[in-house]
Amino acid sequence: MKGKQIAMAVLTAGVMLMPSLVQARHAAVSGAVTIVHADRLAKNLQVRGSSDTKILDRIQNILRTQEQGQTVPEQKNLPEKQGLARWYMNSRDEGGTLLFSDSPEYVNQNGILYQDSVRGDARVLFYHLNSSDEPKKLAVVLKNEYNGKNTVTVTRGGSGQPSDDYLKVGKATQLEYFSQERNQKISLQPGMSRLLQENMNMTILQPGELTYGVFDFHAEHSVLVSVIMLDAYGDPVTAVENLPVLPKDAMRLRGTFKGMNRVLSARKVYNPGEDGGVYFMLADDKTDKYRTGIDATDGSAVINYGNYGINYRIELPVEAGDVDYYLSPLGGVYAGAMRSFKATKTYTLFPTPGERPYFGDRTAPESYAVQSQREAGKWQLAQNTELAPLGESVGQGETVFEFSPPGASNLPVAVVMLPKK
Structure with a gap:
């Protein structure tokens, strides 16, 4: 990217987004009840904890339908x-x-990509x-x-x-990470290693080929976590003992970060009739x-450019009054999802966007001047600004969103709240 986009956007979860790769991105879901908010897809994408439908099957159905473009346009008609x-x-x-492992992003040899206790x-x-020439x-x-x-419990992934x-x-x-909670137990005897x-x-x-994963877990006692690349037919548990730690690439996107969640709470209660249209930024630094x-x-200090792996709770x-919520990409092409909560164990999933694999290119x-004005606290939402709907709220109450910066997407993004008209 050139010009202003370099200043306002981090590239991908590896800071490497090539024009030829500007295609689908990702999405997010989780909880006891899931409702995918895409009007024409409601019949196919509504998920209510069905025990006979596998998570990955649901994901593939969602992706397949998005790629076929079988949803109504979500662009809001603005003045x-x-x-x-x-x-x-x-x-x-x-x-x-x-524990964040994204450097070296392009791996051409076997080794330990990141490791910490x-x-x-x-x-x-x-x-x-x-990036090697072998599987x-x-x-x-x-x-x-x-x-x-020692017992390690995987709670989400x-x-x-x-x-x-x-x-x-x-x-x-x-999609898979946010689709459900887990309770997977991994038992480890002293000195024992497992995947x-x-x-x-x-x-x-x-x-x-790329691999990308996110897993939450709880370890009763200290465990050494190693992210490794190895030969296709090697044994990871034995290989890790002899692999070298690979050096970081130029972006240095790996490290250990204390406080893996961020809570954003509004400083005041929103009154759409009095406050009008408002916005706030995510991952703009x-x-x-x-x-x-x-x-x-x-032992070196590092920065998580983009806050990848940080889960946001937005209150x-x-x-x-009635409010419409939207997500707007300002750094370039973007694809992901957010979910909102209206009750303790009920949430609604919003692909961002839902009508096609990605947005932001339009x-x-x-x-x-516009960027400076927006950063100063005033933003003119133009006719061609793309917006992905995040649902609505009616009357008094609180809407809570969950968000995490998607790998392979451009940042920052804005959350927009508009009085319903």
């Missing part, structure tokens, strides 16, 4: 210009530890491409560092099938700062 004011949010980081609540995110495997190996029995369609991999990964997911030993990356951490392999109370780049 020529819609003036918006910044909505101020309080931010705090909480939760366990994020963790205890308690944790999340591991890996995003790597096989490979990527695996996450857990080694018990405690002198007694997803990993798209490896493919050279990188954006589709990302979309499938987040985080057994299917990692059977998943092959052909040359040029201005109002929503990037996380800093440490690369445990060499938006409304005083009265939004004209901001001029320097």
